[in-house]
Amino acid sequence: MDGNQLRKVRKRQAILKAANQLFIKKGYQETSVAEIAKAAGASQVTVYKYFPSKLQLGRAVAIALIEDGYQYYGAMLVDPQLDFMSKMKKMMVEAAQESNTLSPSFYRLLVAEMRGDNGDHSVQRSYDRQKAAFWHRLFEQGRAEGKIDDAITDRALMIYVDMYVTYVQRLNGKAKDSTVLDALHADGEQIIQLFFYGLIGDVG
Structure with missing residues (x-):
């Protein structure tokens, strides 16, 4: 796995981890993609790049x-x-x-x-x-x-x-x-x- 692929894997994992923590603690409906992006150290555009919708992100979690x-x-x-x-x-x-x-x-x-x-x-x-x-x-x-x-x-x-x-x-x-x-x-x-x-x- 080259450096670019590794960065992508790590970014995806960071988004999943942030979504996991927020969905479990705050709630799925109550959590916005903006909050997930902020917790993951990413932009909303980056979140949607890996997960085209909030539902698909919830499914991945x-x-x-x-x-x-x-x-x-x-x-x-x-x-x-x-x-x-x-x-x-x-x-x-x-x-x-x-x-x-x-x-x-x-x-x-x-x-x-x-x-x-x-x-x-x-x-x-x-x-x-x-x-x-x-x-x-x-x-x-x-x-x-x-x-x-x-x-x-x-x-x-x-x-x-x-x-x-x-x-x-x-x-x-x-x-x-x-x-x-x-x-x-x-x-x-x-x-x-x-x-x-x-x-x-x-x-x-």
Whole structure:
């Protein structure tokens, strides 16, 4: 990679990082491209050069969050110093913390992108790309350590893992469903706890 290409990669990463921080903390709707440009040390023209619209920038942030999450938790899966329960506890605590930091409007954007409401399914494809391999590996360790019943198939476990996403995707964006989304966001920490408790019974 030559110097010019490296500068382009770094500038794109700086814009993504600035957008990530502002969308999560302030909100997607509440953040302007001008604010993102200023935080990234770039002009608005430069931001639009890399991301032709604010929506495409939001989509790129969502994909980066998913891929970074897979990379982070994937490294945790191969950590020989962590047993299955330690990994589950770590995932539960950190997922709850992440849920609590998301602004409501950015959460709604993530859901809309997961559903393909804006005419693009890149976020859903990114989520699906590594999902099965990640969870199957975790299930294998859980069975090996006697924490997941051998009688429960991976197919059944994956249905359980996907239930939340499937439920959200069935919502159609109407006012009533928007209220449900706001409630899901507000109760995110409890839902995450219920998810992990349901998967392994007890993480105490």
